[in-house]
Amino acid sequence: MMRRALFLLPVALFLALAGYFALALRPDRDPQALPSALIDKPAPAFTLASLDGGGNLSSDGLKGQVVVVNFFASWCVPCRIEHPLLMRLATQERVPIYGIAYKDKPEDSRRILAQLGDPYRGTGVDRDGGTGFDFGVYGVPETYVIDRSGHIRQRFVGPLTAEVVEKELLPLLKQLNRS
C-alpha cells in the first residue's frame, strides 16, 4: 500500500504542476497586470488645483463617499476608448467619478473634455505626475475605487471595459455603498 502511494507521487506532482501552468496560461489572465501596492491602504493625500479654476480637488474632500478616481490625459489614446463608459457611469449609474489630469496641459485637458463630454464631478490637475506617482500609476488610464474612509479598494489598470464595469466595478460600488 505504502509502495503504491510512492509510485503515485510523481503523478501527483505532475498534476499539481500542470494545474498551476493551466491556471497561469488561461486566456483571460493578463500576465502584465500588477496588483496595486495600495489596495486596502489609505489613498495618498493630494491637493490639486481644479481644472475649471474653482477650488481644489483633494483627498480629504473626497472622504465620506464611495468614489471612483480616474487618471486620464488628453494625449492618452486608450483613455478615449473608455471615455464613453465613464460617461455612461456618470449619467446613467450616477457614479461619482473624479478625474485627475495626469501630466497634461490644463488647456489640453479642458479641450478634450469639452470635445468628448465631461464625466467628472471634479477634475484635478496633476501637471508633473506627482500625485500619479504617489498612487503608483504607471500609465494612463488607471482607475481607483476609494471607499468612504479614504481607503483604496480596487485598481483598474488600462481602459475600463463594459465587462469589467458590469462584473467588477458596479458590484463593488454597490457593496461599498451598502456597508
Added chain:
Amino acid sequence: MRRALATLLVLLALAGAALAVTPSERLADPALEARAREISKGLRCLVCQNESIDDSNADLAHDVRVKLRERLLAGDSDAQAVQFIVDRYGDFVLLQPPMRPATYVLWFGPGAVLLLAAGGMAIAFRRRHATDDAVPPPLSDAERERLDRLMRETEG
C-alpha cells in the same frame, strides 16, 4: 581610413557607457549619484518590466529616477529610498524579489525539488544495489535433494 576606424572604435566604446540617465537628472554630488545609480540597477521599470530604471528610456523610469534622487538628497538611506518606491509600486518594482514568507516557494522551491529528486534517486539506487548483492535464501531440503538428483544425472 585609419582615422575613420579609430573614430568608430572610440564611438563604439562610448556607446557602451550611454545609459538612459540624462545629464539633467544627475546629481551634483558624485557619491550620491553613485548611490542612486546602484539603487537604480535594482529597480524595475514598470512599463518595460524587464529593464531596470537605469537602462530604460521610458517616461516612468525617468520619473522614478528623479524621485529616487530627491529622496537621497533629502537624506534618506538607501533602504529608505527604496522603501519609498516600494510603498507606491509594490514589491514588483524590485528586480530581485525580497525574502519573506510569501516568496519562500520562489526562493526555496527549486532547491526543494532538487533535494526531493536527489533523495528519490538515492533511495532507488540503494534499493537496486541491495537486490544485486543480496545472498539468496538457503535451499530447502526438497530443493537440495532435487539438485543432488540433477547433478547425479548429468554426471552419470
